[in-house]
Amino acid sequence: MIAVAKHCSSESERSARQASRMLWIDGVGGFLVVAGNEWLIGGPSAGSSVEINVHGDLSRRAAAIRRQGSDYVLQPLAPTWMSDQPLDRPSLLRDGATFQLGNAVRFRFGQTHRLSSSARLDLVSRHRTQPRADAVILLADTCVLGPSKDAHIVCPRWESDVILFASGGDWHLRSDEALIVDGKAAGQRTKLPEACRIEGESFAMSLERIKI
């Protein structure tokens, strides 16, 4: 436990925050996308020191989620329950698992896409992340956006899937449709600036820096 706290100390904070963006998708929703291998979940007082900041009755560091290959492990740092059982040691998260942090904040973990190790966290209790997001995407390698049911972000009206992926600290986007990034034609595969507007033939979305 101490080791984890140490590990997540200030030196890694800056890079962690840099790897977080808001993805606003027209007609679909807003998503907090956090890249990396380890994510801290904390309450409002945690400020920008955690990747996933929840507006709820939580301690500064309530829990950490760590990725090992395509497996995700939930490490409790404060009272935590997994499927209504108290959790006192790191535990594997399976697709569809729900866990509760503190008295009331409940999450559902989802790993819907078989070919991607990225995962998704949904708040099932009446809480909200800061900034407000419909879900949190834990970006490991690729994040699938599109009409298929197993996409990380299901976009029902889209014509085809769009892949968001992190590579060497940069975020890229791949699509079957020609992309326009910040008003300039960008082909079907492009590196994304930190904040940008992305438009395809059948969709439009924006990446936004996170301001706390």
Add this chain to the structure above:
Amino acid sequence: MFSRLKRKSNQPVTKTTVSDGSMRADAANSLSDQESRVMSAVAAKLETTCFASNHFDRRNERRSGGQQHRQAGSMMKFTYKTGDEPLAGYTIKRGIGVGGFGEVYFAVSQAGKEVALKRVQRNLDVELRGVGHCMNLKHPNLVSLYDVKYDDHEQAWIVMEYVAGATLREELDRFPEGLPRNQAMRWFGDLAAGVAYLHDHGIVHRDLKPGNIFDDDGIVKIGDYGLSKFISCSRRGGNTESVGTFHYMAPEIGRGEYGKEIDIYALGIILFELLTGDVPFDGESSQEIIMKHLTGDPDLSKVEPPYRSVIWKALQKNPESRQTSVVEMLEPLGLILDKHGLAQPDPDARERPILAEPVIASVPGPTVSPAANVYVKHDHVQPRAVEKDARFAANRAATTSESASAEPLAHAVRQSAQNFSTWWNDQALNPVARLVVVIGAAVILLMNSAWLLPLLSLLAILYIPYYVIRAMVLSNHQQPSYAAAHAAAVAQRERRLPPTAQQWRLATRRQLATKSWRTRSAELTASWATSFVVLSVLCWAATRFGIAEGEGGPRAIAPFAWGAATALIGAWTMLLLGKAWESEEGEQLPRRIVQLGVGAAVGAVAFALGKGLMIPMDEGFDLRRVGWQMPRHMYSADGEVLLPAMMAYFSAVFFLTRWWRSADPLRSRRLSVWSVAAVVVIAWVVNQIIPVPQPWGMLTAGAMAIAIQMASAWRNPADRFTHHETLESRA
């Protein structure tokens, strides 16, 4: 712009009036000509405007349970993007959707308040005045309106509560078969509470539909109220309309009536959709949907009481026949509105009997029978006769579509048989008592068979020509009316397009081919046993009939036994061959030639049996009648039938008749009177050339045809409507 739209839309309307006279006549039964014309015009306008494709998308969307959302027509493009501040003080985060009155955005105020911003594209004063009336409404089940603001371009924006949850549309897409009852009641209760609050404040929503209803963390909220005033004006503007609206549009909207009854109507549709996952009136085009709103009858067989009567009343074509208030709708569902205007379960609900339950007769098919118009306890809701007519037309059309040649007498007999079996099954009799009743009835029948059988035979003899003539007359004159065709088309579609007869036949044939020989032999044995029983019964009946007229004694019975035995041998052979041939369609000629051989064998056996039973083989025919030389050699000089004649007779009858069709499990009906009649006619024709003792020759052939059809397995082609899914998966 306006005039162009108008000109465009005129065309479909005129077309409707010219080509579909019958449809219009039906529509006029319940609503005036003018109304239906207006409705068609509205529909046509909508068709010609840009959002027509949207409309169909939405329908598909619901059909496939949200699977097929990806239509180019439904693409969302927004004017403003993340970070824009068209309205001072609010930063746009993303576009939410495009509603009937403009784009809706999710935005955050400078202080961090999350709001939905609706950009009202046409600043019609009337519309904004409508919003003004609603600005200070306060109810948990309404999306709150905060303000109306203008940007630098004098563009009006409505600032309102942001609801993050799913719309009822999305929720319904997740449950294609309807929501669980408790969830459905939660949605409906809250929805009704919100609508009741609006009505209490003199506001009609006018555009209630699942896309306007939101789930805000367990609290249902209604949006878009106060904007839908002058719905037809805004539609004429050719604005992007959030679609699916037709499905919830009351018929009187075509007359320009916008009372709160249209909300009641929409609530009825939504309740139906909550419970079944589908709207009661659906169609390929907006005209079709509107036509159904005007004249169609909702199929309420899918919903149980008390929902059924509530929906039935809410969907009345005549606004005055509907519930007069939302509370009246809630009451039978066990819900009340408390003093705060919130929907609550009614604590006294169990003590109250369910009133006004419409009698829904057990008519299968998509429409409720005309009897559904009769309310049990509420006599004041006796529907207008014209409505009844319209309903009856649709109903009749539906039944015609089921069996194109439903013969009234046969139908009546079937109906009474059904009634009898219901009665029989309903009786709380123990098995012994039932057995006693059955035996008693059998004894009474047997004792009276002397006069009953001739009577029944006479009836049967009269029925056959009646049936034949009727079938011939009807096949020429049964041109379905537009309404019938329309209703049939609907019925067809509601069954989710069953395979065509040809597809079904091919699939089933393939399935037959996969049967093991063990199954086949078991089926064959069963068929043989059945044919034996059938022929015994026929023989017994014919004997009773024959003896009743003749002098009796073994000499009189012998020919019947002879005929039955011959028919049995023929039937068994053909059942065996039919079993072997059932796995493929096969060619005719080889089969006929095989049958020729079978016929010869049967003839030989018949001759031997005839000799053994001492059947007189020489009675009653005149060889001079036979024109040809060759057949005469088959008879002895004194006109007695010889073995070759008997063999030739049966060979000819077997060759000329397609017996394998009678044994085919895929024949169109189990026992076809036509085919029996055809066999008898063929036997008669053959008898003109190769005479054998009559009527035994013809009776044998006829009995054989009946026995084969009764005994061989049969797949009801109507199964393709009910079991086509399983069939497909197997095939």
